[in-house]
Amino acid sequence: DSGVTQTPKHLITATGQRVTLRCSPRSGDLSVYWYQQSLDQGLQFLIQYYNGEERAKGNILERFSAQQFPDLHSELNLSSLELGDSALYFCASSGYGTGAGSYNEQFFGPGTRLTVL
Amino acid sequence: AQSVTQPDIHITVSEGASLELRCNYSYGATPYLFWYVQSPGQGLQLLLKYFSGDTLVQGIKGFEAEFKRSQSSFNLRKPSVHWSDAAEYFCAVGGRNTGTASKLTFGTGTRLQVTL
Numbered sequence: 001d002s003g004v005t006q007t008p009k010h011l012i013t014a015t016g017q018r019v020t021l022r023c024s025p026r027s028g029d030l031s032v033y034w035y036q037q038s039l040d041q042g043l044q045f046l047i048q049y050y051n052g053e054e055r056a057k058g059n060i061l062e063r064f065s066a067q068q069f070p071d072l073h074s075e076l077n078l079s080s081l082e083l084g085d086s087a088l089y090f091c092a093s094s095g096y097g098t099g100a101g102s103y104n105e106q107f108f109g110p111g112t113r114l115t116v117l
Numbered sequence: 118a119q120s121v122t123q124p125d126i127h128i129t130v131s132e133g134a135s136l137e138l139r140c141n142y143s144y145g146a147t148p149y150l151f152w153y154v155q156s157p158g159q160g161l162q163l164l165l166k167y168f169s170g171d172t173l174v175q176g177i178k179g180f181e182a183e184f185k186r187s188q189s190s191f192n193l194r195k196p197s198v199h200w201s202d203a204a205e206y207f208c209a210v211g212g213r214n215t216g217t218a219s220k221l222t223f224g225t226g227t228r229l230q231v232t233l
Contacts, residue, residue, distance in 0.1 A: 043226075044223075094219070105163060106211075108153075108160045110160040
């Protein structure tokens with residue numbers, strides 16, 4: 001158990017709908033990352049938040065958005081869903097380095113499997 | 118841009134045999150390298166990581182990996198594979214955390230099948 005929780009585990013919805021995926025990071029971790037794992041694209045970085053602020057964006061569609069709340073949990077919102085959005089969505093969290101060159105490994109949650117019909 | 122190549126999509130080994138999974142990376146600075154394992158329907162578990170220092174790193178479940186800067190490689194090894202090692206293995210590269218993003222870039226994965 002990594003300490004990162006994600007809800008729901010599974011989500012089945014229809015095209016055109018909107019869903020929200022939730023992530024709670026490990027206790028004390030300020031950074032949250034979202035990744036998408038699909039058969040054709042593999043594991044791809046979507047977006048990172050640090051202490052409530054967006055820190056970096058990857059291959060995230062405009063139909064997708066995220067936020068991190070004051071209690072540090074994060075939500076990924078997916079709208080106008082298409083069949084191709086079906087994937088496993090992972091959240092990861094990490095701490096924050098206290099010096100130049102520091103790095104904090106990322107701990108992954110169990111993922112939310114989204115199926116768009 | 119950073120990238121990771123795992124040239125083997127699928128590998129089959131017999132239980133008890135040795136294993137080597139290949140990983141090549143491209144990164145503009147000193148890379149931080151990781152191997153993750155994903156069992157069917159599960160999340161990603163960190164096997165081992167390389168940040169600096171000794172280029173041979175030990176991980177969990179008897180895995181080790183060797184960082185070779187000259188070859189831009191970080192291959193994963195295990196001397197004797199167990200049937201429970203059947204899973205998908207991902208190599209990843211990340212950067213230093215200097216206050217900016219430290220995303221991970223993953224390879225396409227290698228699926229390991231273990232025959233009894």
